[in-house]
Amino acid sequence: MSETGTMLYQCPLLLPQNKEKTIYDGFITALGRDFRLRVFLPSDFQLQNARLQCSVHLKNVLHGYHQIVKQRLQHSCDLGSFMLELKTILEAALKNKRELNAPPPPQYYSCLVKDIENLGWDKLVFVDTELSTIRLKVEDSAGREHLITLHLKANSSLINIRKQFLAALESMKEFWDVMDEIDEKTWVLEPEKPTRNATTRRIAVGNNVSINIDVDPRHPKMLPECYFLGAEHVVIPLRSKLNNNIHLWEPESNLLQNLKNVLEIDFPARASTEKSDFSMDCGICYAYRLDTTVPDQVCDDPRCGQPFHQVCLYEWLRGLPSSRQSFNVIFGECPYCSKPITLKMSMKKT
Known part of the structure; x- marks a missing residue:
């Protein structure tokens, strides 16, 4: 051919x-x-x-x-x-x-149904029509509820996967215990609705003064990364106490109590105060939240103490003929009391 x-x-x-x-x-x-x-x-x-x-x-x-x-x-x-x-x-x-891409053998489905019965049908949140994607409710040893989404294969064991997930949850227990205590016993300004993977908290210290902490999930009782937000006449003493009392930090003790000891303060209790007491609106745009930012620049005059969004204060000072700028620092006057105010344009103010 x-x-x-x-x-x-x-x-x-x-x-x-x-x-x-x-x-x-x-x-x-x-x-x-x-x-x-x-x-x-x-x-x-x-x-x-x-x-x-x-x-x-x-x-x-x-x-x-x-x-x-x-x-x-x-x-x-x-x-x-x-x-x-x-x-x-x-x-x-x-x-x-x-x-x-072949469908699983019939025994896969019977084993899967048996696994769900053993776990409890009340734990089942979602299952697709092919029984390949399942969402379950799982509680850790502290009673916290979590959702787990599983994409199952023919050789998958729902019971074994759940055990592995519970073991992973247990490894995070200490971190969540620390964060839950902070959420329950202090006024957390940011984030408003913290998720389980959120490692940061902005905690109210007083009127227009707060501390932002970033906790290491692997070592949740160690000294977290800290920076302060507020008027300099309040922030400077707090920063000084943190540096001078660092030796008082006990790594195996309660994180919140360690913060109180090192800073020599008592955080405002949730039972005796309102969150609005610590979250004043910006004195320029008259809003608390601007995109993802909150008012974190405060007039240093104790008689004023008005907070501003960084971007609002920057635009205000830039428009004043009397303001001057050196690198990323702007010197001008407070829009409220006309006292000297300094703005350092940065992501964090420590």
């Missing part, structure tokens, strides 16, 4: 596009599916210099087989024999994908 006859037999839908028969365009068929393909042959018809142009679907099926296809292209004696090799590779690739 001639090469043309072999090509017609192997790939009747792949036809030459010019009289020199150096360009073929059409489809290759495997396991009842057609895939678009173009073949560009050099003028000497040497296959090692040939080029294939595959459709997106064909590329996806042959993903991981590119090196094999290249080898077959270099070692085939003619285009007809190469197309036979390509069909064999394509059929193998399709069979492998079918096996990977």
